Amino acid sequence: MKATVLAVAVLVASTQAFTFIAPMQARSVGRSSALRMADVVDTLAELQGPVLYWGSFGVSLGHEENDIKGYDNFTKFSKALADTGVAKELKSGGPYTIFAPTDNAVDDFQGELTAAIVKNHIHEGKLTLNGITDDVTTMSGKLTYGRRFRKTFLDEAKVGIISEGASCGQTYPADVAADNGIIHAINAVLEC
Structure with a gap:
């Protein structure tokens, strides 16, 4: 029994290490309540980005x-979404x-x-990695797909970078x- 509980705890802990979960809040639906995630704008504002390491500059600091x-994180792009008015468009509708x-x-x-550049980062529809x-196709253009080095590229940007092997590389959600x-x-x- 203890071994089973421990195995489940390890499985849950290892799964959570690689799963990104959006913030959730409860909302009342009739007599029952259901969990509801945030919209894409609010989820992005709270999303934790890739790890930054000290690198060689940190050695002199101990x-x-x-x-x-x-x-x-994504605070600057989130601010651009709000400043250009695009965030308001994304609050409803979708996916x-x-x-x-x-x-x-x-x-x-x-x-x-600009609003055009911000909209070039948004596809109307849901695309998994x-x-x-x-x-x-985005709200203001078209991004060219590429697959190199076992990575997905749109134009020259790598999408959802995952560190491979035993390296301490960055992982992008x-x-x-x-x-x-x-x-x-x-x-x-x-x-x-």
């Missing part, structure tokens, strides 16, 4: 190179697929996140479920 410094660049990717971008097998869609992290801004 850290190991592979010590975690923090997380690269949508959002290809969300991390804060570092937005910092590396040499331009302004494994479901991306061809070019993707993919297939993050929300009420009205799904979110995949990417490592570059998708220009129009």
